[in-house]
Amino acid sequence: MRLMVIDTTLGLCTAGVFEVCGAAGAGGADPRRLGLRSEPMVKGHSERIAGFARDAAAEAGVGFADLDRIGVTVGPGSFTGLRVGLAFAQGLAAALNRPLVGLSALDALAASVDAAPASAALIDARRGQVYARFWRDGVAEGPAEALTLETAADRIGRMGSGAVLVGSGAPLFAEIAPGAARRALEGPAPEALARLAAAADPRLGPARPLYLRAPDATPPTRLPGQARTPATMS
Numbered sequence: 091m092r093l094m095v096i097d098t099t100l101g102l103c104t105a106g107v108f109e110v111c112g113a114a115g116a117g118g119a120d121p122r123r124l125g126l127r128s129e130p131m132v133k134g135h136s137e138r139i140a141g142f143a144r145d146a147a148a149e150a151g152v153g154f155a156d157l158d159r160i161g162v163t164v165g166p167g168s169f170t171g172l173r174v175g176l177a178f179a180q181g182l183a184a185a186l187n188r189p190l191v192g193l194s195a196l197d198a199l200a201a202s203v204d205a206a207p208a209s210a211a212l213i214d215a216r217r218g219q220v221y222a223r224f225w226r227d228g229v230a231e232g233p234a235e236a237l238t239l240e241t242a243a244d245r246i247g248r249m250g251s252g253a254v255l256v257g258s259g260a261p262l263f264a265e266i267a268p269g270a271a272r273r274a275l276e277g278p279a280p281e282a283l284a285r286l287a288a289a290a291d292p293r294l295g296p297a298r299p300l301y302l303r304a305p306d307a308t309p310p311t312r313l314p315g316q317a318r319t320p321a322t323m324s
Contacts, residue, residue, distance in 0.1 A: 092124070092152065093159040094143065094182075095283040098135040098175030099167030099195045100213065101258065102277030104128040105142035107150035107157070108284035121284035125150030130276050135174045143182070157188055161287025163278065164192040165300035166213060166221040166234060172299055179297070191290035192297030196223040196234050198278030198286055199257045206271070208249040212242065212259030220259040221302050224249075236302040246270070 091111075097104040106128065108121035126149070127142035147154060162179035165172045176192075183190035196211040203209070205228055213221040220242050224231045237245070243266045246255065253270040255263060260272040 091158045091288055092156060093161060093284065093287050094146070094154075094157050095193075095280060095287050096139065096143065096160065096162040096175045096179045097193075097195075097198075097277055097280075097283055098131075098139055098178075099163040099165055099172040100277040101130055101132060102128055103131040103135045103138050103142060104277065104280055104283070105139060105146045106280040106284065107146050107152060108281070108288075110284065110288040121281055121288065123281065123284075124152070126280055128277075128280055135171050139175060139178050143178070154182065154186055157186065159189050159191065159287060159292070160186075161191045161193050161283060161290065162297055163195045163198060163283070164297050165195055166215070166236075166302045167195050169301070176297060176299060189292035190297050191287055191292050192300070193278075193283060193286050193290070194223075194234060194300060195278060196221060196257070198282050199275060200225060201282035201286055202275060202279035203254055203256050203271075203273055206254040207252045209254040209256065210242075210246060210249065210260075212255055212257040212262070214258040214262060215303065219303070220262065222259070234300065234302060 092109050095106050106126040107124045109124055110121045125146040127146045160179050160183045162175050179190055199211040200209055209225045211223050215221050218239055219236050222237050222242050223234045246263050246267050251269055255270050256273045258274055260274050
């Protein structure tokens with residue numbers, strides 16, 4: 091299987107082409123990197139992702155029509171960033187008539203580090219929160235959640251020895267779990283994205299944004315040009 095992965099959800103802008111032979115997933119074949127463009131980036135994903143995808147395909151020596159599948163991160167993460175990657179991947183998949191699979195940024199972060207007895211993928215969500223998901227012996231203990239720092243600290247404190255914390259939220263808990271390994275990755279490893287994309291089932295439904303918190307922006311209370319409602323005296 092030859093696939094392309096797209097990630098604009100966190101602090102990286104990534105487009106990569108990989109080849110996976112045989113069964114994917116746990117115990118399956120590791121993806122072979124054919125072409126990759128990945129750079130740290132907080133803004134500007136929309137201007138760069140198409141060029142990254144083009145250059146990754148050129149490095150791989152393939153055309154877009156040679157792809158069998160496309161995988162894209164759907165969040166949680168930046169509201170604008172994840173929509174940039176998702177829109178590009180949806181357009182490419184539709185133009186090529188190829189399956190598109192959505193990938194959790196938290197799952198991809200966890201898959202970017204070596205297996206551990208207990209692990210947590212943590213994204214700094216600001217405003218006193220983290221986006222988090224926890225695993226025990228490789229099995230997820232629940233869905234992705236938006237947690238307060240206090241709640242997350244309590245969960246992390248009970249993880250035990252040998253735990254691994256990964257993601258931009260990992261440094262926030264240095265004092266809570268001093269013995270835990272911490273990896274403050276800017277985004278998922280491209281190889282981890284490729285493994286998840288190859289193992290995913292396209293029949294489970296189209297890729298959709300994964301939001302764990304309502305957006306900061308709110309709809310306007312009146313249309314442009316519409317008169318304001320007069321204040322009333324009480």
